Amino acid sequence: MKQLLTLFILLLSLASFANEPLLQNTYSREGISLNGRWNYIVDVYESGYYNYRREPHDQTENPGSGAFFLNKKAKSKQERVEYDFDYAPTMVVPGDWNSQKENLFYYEGTLWYKKSFDIPDFDPTQRYYLHFGAVNYVADVYVNGQKLGTHKGGFTPFNFEMTDVVQSKDNFVIVKVDNKRSADEVPTLSTDWWNYGGITRNVTIYALSETFIEDYSLQLDKENDGLISGYVRLNGNHKGELEVTIRIPELNIKEKVKTNKEGFVKVDFPVKNLQKWSDQSPILYDVILSTENDKVEDRIGFRQIKTQGADILLNGEKVFLKGIAIHEENVMRGGRAYSMEDAKILLGWAKELGCNFVRLAHYPHNENMARLADEMGLLVWEEIPVYWTIEWTNETTYQKAEKQLTEVITRDKNRASVIIWSMANETPQSEERLTFLTRLAKSTRQLDNTRLITAALEDHGKKEDPNIMVVEDKFADVVDILSFNQYYGWYGGTVENIKNIRWEIDKNKPVIISEFGAGALQGYHADENTIWSEEHQDLLYRETLPTLAKIPQLSGISPWILVDFRSPRRMHDVYQNGWNRKGLISETGNRKKAFYTLQNFYKKVVDTL
Ligand code: GCU
Numbered sequence: 001m002k003q004l005l006t007l008f009i010l011l012l013s014l015a016s017f018a019n020e021p022l023l024q025n026t027y028s029r030e031g032i033s034l035n036g037r038w039n040y041i042v043d044v045y046e047s048g049y050y051n052y053r054r055e056p057h058d059q060t061e062n063p064g065s066g067a068f069f070l071n072k073k074a075k076s077k078q079e080r081v082e083y084d085f086d087y088a089p090t091m092v093v094p095g096d097w098n099s100q101k102e103n104l105f106y107y108e109g110t111l112w113y114k115k116s117f118d119i120p121d122f123d124p125t126q127r128y129y130l131h132f133g134a135v136n137y138v139a140d141v142y143v144n145g146q147k148l149g150t151h152k153g154g155f156t157p158f159n160f161e162m163t164d165v166v167q168s169k170d171n172f173v174i175v176k177v178d179n180k181r182s183a184d185e186v187p188t189l190s191t192d193w194w195n196y197g198g199i200t201r202n203v204t205i206y207a208l209s210e211t212f213i214e215d216y217s218l219q220l221d222k223e224n225d226g227l228i229s230g231y232v233r234l235n236g237n238h239k240g241e242l243e244v245t246i247r248i249p250e251l252n253i254k255e256k257v258k259t260n261k262e263g264f265v266k267v268d269f270p271v272k273n274l275q276k277w278s279d280q281s282p283i284l285y286d287v288i289l290s291t292e293n294d295k296v297e298d299r300i301g302f303r304q305i306k307t308q309g310a311d312i313l314l315n316g317e318k319v320f321l322k323g324i325a326i327h328e329e330n331v332m333r334g335g336r337a338y339s340m341e342d343a344k345i346l347l348g349w350a351k352e353l354g355c356n357f358v359r360l361a362h363y364p365h366n367e368n369m370a371r372l373a374d375e376m377g378l379l380v381w382e383e384i385p386v387y388w389t390i391e392w393t394n395e396t397t398y399q400k401a402e403k404q405l406t407e408v409i410t411r412d413k414n415r416a417s418v419i420i421w422s423m424a425n426e427t428p429q430s431e432e433r434l435t436f437l438t439r440l441a442k443s444t445r446q447l448d449n450t451r452l453i454t455a456a457l458e459d460h461g462k463k464e465d466p467n468i469m470v471v472e473d474k475f476a477d478v479v480d481i482l483s484f485n486q487y488y489g490w491y492g493g494t495v496e497n498i499k500n501i502r503w504e505i506d507k508n509k510p511v512i513i514s515e516f517g518a519g520a521l522q523g524y525h526a527d528e529n530t531i532w533s534e535e536h537q538d539l540l541y542r543e544t545l546p547t548l549a550k551i552p553q554l555s556g557i558s559p560w561i562l563v564d565f566r567s568p569r570r571m572h573d574v575y576q577n578g579w580n581r582k583g584l585i586s587e588t589g590n591r592k593k594a595f596y597t598l599q600n601f602y603k604k605v606v607d608t609l
Pocket of ligand 1: 362426515580582
């Protein structure tokens with residue numbers, strides 16, 4: 001009997017892995033923010049999760065007194081409870097723990113968070129959801145001692161319904177966060193960025209009507225300027241068809257559609273006098289979707305993106321992507337960026353550089369980045385951390401990658417600025433990796449066939465002539481845009497020889513150089529042949545840019561990288577100190593010489609390409 005019960009509890013907990021459908025556009029919904037100071041307990045041995053027989057407390061019949069998710073309090077002077085969140089220290093949510101607590105700077109492990117909350121205007125007829133912008137890396141979420149579920153993946157949103165466990169007052173949420181790296185995860189063990197752990201983005205409660213607007217997509221048809229297509233999906237125990245109204249007031253559009261019995265409806269409606277969104281003219285329209293009991297508002301830009309031979313066409317016009325790569329860090333505050341203010345700093349610097357394009361590396365950034373890019377007129381490359389040596393033959397690893405991709409596509413599919421989904425970065429070639437990535441690309445096209453697919457591949461010099469660089473990668477046949485990272489003059493080759501190299505690209509596809517660069521310690525000045533000096537980094541840019549410009553299919557570049565970023569791989573104590581120094585801006589916000597060389601290139605040269 002005990003085994004049966006344990007099995008049932010185990011199945012129940014596994015079911016919680018299958019997270020609920022992601023709520024579309026929580027960004028614009030009024031929610032109850034749980035941001036602020038949360039109590040936390042560092043749990044190196046995970047004794048708050050496992051009993052002394054290494055059985056998870058939340059999967060045993062009687063969770064022991066050490067089960068942190070119960071938020072136990074001693075009820076008498078004899079009762080033994082060996083933790084108490086209310087006497088534990090606090091840290092700010094959102095925010096990684098590494099940059100908040102010096103003794104957690106290098107911490108990789110489990111840490112528990114706890115927050116008490118009331119629900120003002122509690123309405124028992126409403127449905128209550130708990131939404132996380134992201135938690136790195138595994139989150140086990142409990143409310144009032146009940147497990148809502150588990151989410152894996154450090155950079156994408158998720159939510160759980162908690163209607164049946166919350167009340168108007170005296171609620172508490174407890175989250176177990178584990179940021180340990182693992183070979184079978186996405187990313188895997190080895191990366192070139194800091195493994196910031198914690199609840200790194202907003203936490204919000206949403207009160208929704210019994211039947212609400214769960215998801216929708218609205219895009220300008222790829223081939224027909226006069227047609228907006230998409231769908232709406234409702235969530236609720238409604239019976240029969242329901243009416244949905246879609247309004248775009250500035251276009252005099254008021255479409256009434258009826259869902260099927262499952263609450264789903266495909267939409268296609270004519271549009272006139274539309275001003276398309278572009279980097280030069282980032283026009284967004286107010287869109288209001290409503291049903292009898294729910295309403296959600298969005299700001300959506302309508303545009304078309306496609307390739308034609310080696311050109312990228314935005315609204316039918318050839319566009320050159322003057323880009324820069326960006327990691328998600330606010331280096332001046334320290335740690336993971338998460339706010340609109342952080343986004344304004346990073347994208348403001350990109351605009352100052354003269355960019356119309358940003359590569360958000362190497363994982364989905366917080367939603368403010370794509371939202372702000374919509375407003376500013378920046379084209380965006382988004383990617384998931386299928387990075388380096390992923391476990392290509394591990395089916396659960398593939399499922400994790402596909403889930404992260406699904407979550408970021410669900411979140412950002414209505415963002416005009418996002419034009420590229422990238423499948424991977426610098427992944428070692430093999431049949432298994434090709435199968436994995438091709439499957440990922442197929443899934444992406446099924447989820448969203450309106451955007452372009454790429455991956456950051458790698459080049460190498462020909463044996464017979466190392467000055468001729470080639471990209472020999474079967475995945476190049478699958479992608480829409482052929483992107484590759486090239487570090488000639490930094491990882492191999494010499495800066496002096498850059499002018500003598502050229503690329504032999506045998507694909508009639510647009511080419512993006514998704515990375516190139518050199519490290520420099522801001523403020524360190526020497527002759528241009530002295531590595532780590534600003535002059536040396538600048539020389540590499542001055543030599544590389546005109547050489548890349550000779551690639552006939554060149555349609556964009558995103559040099560590595562806008563700002564110096566933390567990495568445990570960069571340990572030279574004079575020049576790096578735990579920072580990857582390829583930034584054009586230092587972690588103190590100071591520009592390096594190469595910043596102005598790239599700015600100049602974007603101002604003067606690019607338009608002649
Ligand atoms: C690689 C990789 C980056 C890394 C960079 C570097 O191309 O894609 O993540 O930071 O090179 O070595 O600086």
